[in-house]
Amino acid sequence: MNAQPPVGLDGRPGREGFRTDGPEDWHRVHPVSPLVRGWVAVAAVLFIFGRNSLDTLFSGGPRGQGGQGLAAGAPVGAVLAVVGAAVVVFGLGFFLSWRFTRYQVTDRDVHINSGVIFRQQRRARIDRVQAIDVVQPLVARAFGLAELKFDVADGGKSAFKLSFLKLAEAKRLRAAILARAAGVAIDPDAPQDVTEAPERAVLSLSPGRIIGSVVFGSLTIVVIAALAAAVVLAVWSREIGVLIGFVPIFIGFGASYWKAITGDFNFCVALSPDGVRLHYGMLETRAQTIPPGRVQAVGISQGPLWRPFGWYRVHVNVAGYGDDRSDHGNRTVLLPAGTLDEVMAVLALVFPDPGVDNPFDVFTVGLKGPFEGHGFIHSPRPARWIDPLAWRRNAYCATRTALLCRHGFFFRRLQVVPHERTQSLSLRQGPLMAALGLVDFELHSTAGPIRPVVRHMAADAGRRLFDEQALRAATARRIHRSEHWLAPAMDPFIPPAPQENNHGH
Amino acid sequence: MPSLEHGNRHQGSAIDPADVTFLRVSSKLITARLIQRGLGGLAILAVSALPLVFLSSGVWPGFPAWLAWALPSAALLVVVWVLALVPRQVHAIGYAERNEDLLIRHGIMFHRIMVVPYGRMQYVDVTMGPLERLLGLSTIHLHTASPGTNALLFGLPAAEAARLREQLSARGEAKLAGL
Numbered sequence: 050m051n052a053q054p055p056v057g058l059d060g061r062p063g064r065e066g067f068r069t070d071g072p073e074d075w076h077r078v079h080p081v082s083p084l085v086r087g088w089v090a091v092a093a094v095l096f097i098f099g100r101n102s103l104d105t106l107f108s109g110g111p112r113g114q115g116g117q118g119l120a121a122g123a124p125v126g127a128v129l130a131v132v133g134a135a136v137v138v139f140g141l142g143f144f145l146s147w148r149f150t151r152y153q154v155t156d157r158d159v160h161i162n163s164g165v166i167f168r169q170q171r172r173a174r175i176d177r178v179q180a181i182d183v184v185q186p187l188v189a190r191a192f193g194l195a196e197l198k199f200d201v202a203d204g205g206k207s208a209f210k211l212s213f214l215k216l217a218e219a220k221r222l223r224a225a226i227l228a229r230a231a232g233v234a235i236d237p238d239a240p241q242d243v244t245e246a247p248e249r250a251v252l253s254l255s256p257g258r259i260i261g262s263v264v265f266g267s268l269t270i271v272v273i274a275a276l277a278a279a280v281v282l283a284v285w286s287r288e289i290g291v292l293i294g295f296v297p298i299f300i301g302f303g304a305s306y307w308k309a310i311t312g313d314f315n316f317c318v319a320l321s322p323d324g325v326r327l328h329y330g331m332l333e334t335r336a337q338t339i340p341p342g343r344v345q346a347v348g349i350s351q352g353p354l355w356r357p358f359g360w361y362r363v364h365v366n367v368a369g370y371g372d373d374r375s376d377h378g379n380r381t382v383l384l385p386a387g388t389l390d391e392v393m394a395v396l397a398l399v400f401p402d403p404g405v406d407n408p409f410d411v412f413t414v415g416l417k418g419p420f421e422g423h424g425f426i427h428s429p430r431p432a433r434w435i436d437p438l439a440w441r442r443n444a445y446c447a448t449r450t451a452l453l454c455r456h457g458f459f460f461r462r463l464q465v466v467p468h469e470r471t472q473s474l475s476l477r478q479g480p481l482m483a484a485l486g487l488v489d490f491e492l493h494s495t496a497g498p499i500r501p502v503v504r505h506m507a508a509d510a511g512r513r514l515f516d517e518q519a520l521r522a523a524t525a526r527r528i529h530r531s532e533h534w535l536a537p538a539m540d541p542f543i544p545p546a547p548q549e550n551n552h553g554h
Numbered sequence: 555m556p557s558l559e560h561g562n563r564h565q566g567s568a569i570d571p572a573d574v575t576f577l578r579v580s581s582k583l584i585t586a587r588l589i590q591r592g593l594g595g596l597a598i599l600a601v602s603a604l605p606l607v608f609l610s611s612g613v614w615p616g617f618p619a620w621l622a623w624a625l626p627s628a629a630l631l632v633v634v635w636v637l638a639l640v641p642r643q644v645h646a647i648g649y650a651e652r653n654e655d656l657l658i659r660h661g662i663m664f665h666r667i668m669v670v671p672y673g674r675m676q677y678v679d680v681t682m683g684p685l686e687r688l689l690g691l692s693t694i695h696l697h698t699a700s701p702g703t704n705a706l707l708f709g710l711p712a713a714e715a716a717r718l719r720e721q722l723s724a725r726g727e728a729k730l731a732g733l
Contacts, residue, residue: 202699368699469731472700475668476569483665488569493702500702512569519669523654526673526731 069225075151075162082150082213083143085189091139098131152211154225159199161209173201173209175229179343179369182380183219183336190334195219199226200369208369227323227340248326251398252391253317254384258360262386263309265354267460272302313385318395325398327383337380343367344399347383347465348499349392349416350457360386361416363395366497381498389413400465404450415446415453415463424448425455426514431485432505445490445503445514450525452492452518454503464501466492468518469525476515478508490514569667574657576648582689583647583709587640589685595633602629649707651721654729656696658705670705673729674698678722680715694718 070076084091145165153160159173181199189195194213201209214222279295314331324340345366355361363384370380379385384395393409405411405424414423419441421427432440439458446453452471454464472493482488488511492501506514570576603626608614642662650657655671679695686692692715696705710718 471671472674472698473668473670473703473705475666478569478665480663483663491702493698493700495699496701508569512571515569515667515669516571519655519671523671523673526671526729 069156069229070153072153072155075153077147078150078152078211079192079194079213079215080147081192081194083146085186085192085194085213087139087143088188094135094139098135154222156229159209159226161211171209173199175226176232177202178226178230178340180340180367181223181226181338183216183223185216185330185334187332189213197222200367202368223338224323227338230340231323248319248321251318251320252387252394253315254313254386256314258386259313259316260310261358262355262360262362263306263313265352265358266309267352267354268302268305268309269354270352272299275299275302312379313382316385318384318398320398325383325395329379339365339367339383339399341399345466345470345497346494346499346501347396347400349396349412349463349465351416351461353459355386359388361389361392362386363392364498365399366494366499368495370497389416392416396465400451400467402450404448411446411448411453412463415444415455416461418442418461419444425453426506426510428505429487429507429510432487434485435481435487436505440505443504443506445506447514447517447521452501454492454501456502456504464499466494466499466501467525468521469528470494471518471522471525474515474518474522476511488512490518492518569665570659571657571667574650574652576650576657576659578645579647579649579707579709580689580691580711580714581644582691582711583644584641586685586689586691586709587644588637591633591636591640595637599626599629599633602626644709647708651718656705656722658707668703668705670696670698670703671729672722672725673731674703675722675726678719678726680719682712691715696722 146163149165149168150161150163152162157175159175161169161171161173163169163171179200179202181197184196184198185194186196189212192213193216195216196210196212197214197219198208198210198212211219211222275295275298279292283289283291311331313329315334316327316329319326319328321338324338324343327335327337327339329335329337345368348364348366349361350364351361361384362382364381365383367381383399384392387395389412393412396403396408396412403411407423411423414425419427423446425444425446428436428440428443432443436443439456442455442458442461444455446455451465451467454466456462472495474493475491477489477491478487482505486508487505488508490503490506490511492503494501503511503514605614605617606622606626609617609619609622646660646662646665648659654673655669657667657669659665659667676697676699679697680692681695682692686709690712691709692712694707694710694715696707697703698705707718
């Protein structure tokens, strides 16, 4: 499949050397790919058509024996013709879509060309790659194939996808792209060998934990509310039939439970030099890599039903992920349900320097509650008029490297934003807040589940935070210049190239 | 540029940074907004006066007279109130170029102050609507990688907008940081 064999080949799959391509080297995805992508359509057509034609055959057969010998032969011929036509049409479509999909990994960019009638040529700058996933849907697993999916920061809503490659090939490409994104020095003479970085397991979640976290999750609160509504409606209307109307809703809830459990099953966090690697999924498995320094903000949250168990969920903002809800919305989850120790272990991976000497204490205070101390600055008393429950928990704490914002009463949340990832800041004050001498502080992070905010602070504390934070962010920006996390800090700025450009060939 | 005045501290600016002098936007923005909101107000007035027209022309005689009068008067009150606020709102818009970032403030009752670091700016939009073109004004919109950055600066004189855009691009390039 490759244009030329790699030079430094040592024979072991997944470990062989990798060469970046010249401008003329193109590769194709695996030939089975269109079938793996389109098998649902094929199956649907076969099913519908097969049922109809069987019906015709069986109902037509006896009648044919009944005297009309000519009529029985016609359907069989028609069936064969239609099946043949379907095979040709699907086959041709699949062949063309495979034939016209090509990719190339050069030192700077990944090019992907696709489309038969509407050609699409996409280019991704490797140093702008934010995260890479290797996804294996169930059917692809059966063929030993995987999809490589990566996000690029500049513009572009949709992720880049290469589907499907052999698993070993996908892993090797991932390693190659990450190595280049990391700015590993490229030796022009030697073959640019890349071997996959070894990973070290940090923690894995037991099936019991995943099931428990879903059963006691916020979905259950919704289910209980729906159940209560159904019972109340049934009692009020004295009509047991009302309950039957709720059956589809509960089937839907069942499906949601199933999806949540299988989606996060076998969750395991590992660390490799490429970054944090998450593995999860029961039927469709996914290996997600977040390179160091790509995490823009971290959110730790806990619903009311999780409190007795002491579980927390960790979300991240990564520039490429955005508000992407397409993949069950769990691409942004760094830890679906973890104890405080596990949360701290995961935090240490994405956020090695918390900027305080006793991070465990500080984060415990940040998560657990309205205790004084450890540098947390709280909402003043007048805030209770606006925010009667949560005002005691509203607080912020600025460490040397990050800002911690705490809020929420029923759903406890702690948001962590590294200073060097601060995009912009704002202060807001409405008339009621002005009367009470309060102000809201907002910190803007990239698109994602975390929208950091400190609510209802005393006006002068808010103003001070605003000034100090602007200064801290500016200082942190000067120190953290580099996009390449392994390269030396000197990094000449290259103006961002347009992500999709058409260069005919 | 007669419209650029170096403003002193605004009233009700409890959360403004202490040692910053804000530049005001052009007072022609008052005219622009009065025209815009006046037209909108006229439309609302016209709609709210419909019952009164129906009543007096006898199309819908059953409509309660007090309501027919109350609707347009309430609408008139709101429109006049909104229009009366315009000059204060325009005077409350201000911006200041600091060494590392651009400060933008808006509003008096709903006060908002925002800081956008130069190094975080992805691109700068300068737009000019038909009414703005007539008055020689432009709007500047700063974009960062965050959707939360809603940094709009209305009513800049065209020359000042061009200068600010150049200035912002130059400083942005000099201080550009990664994401």
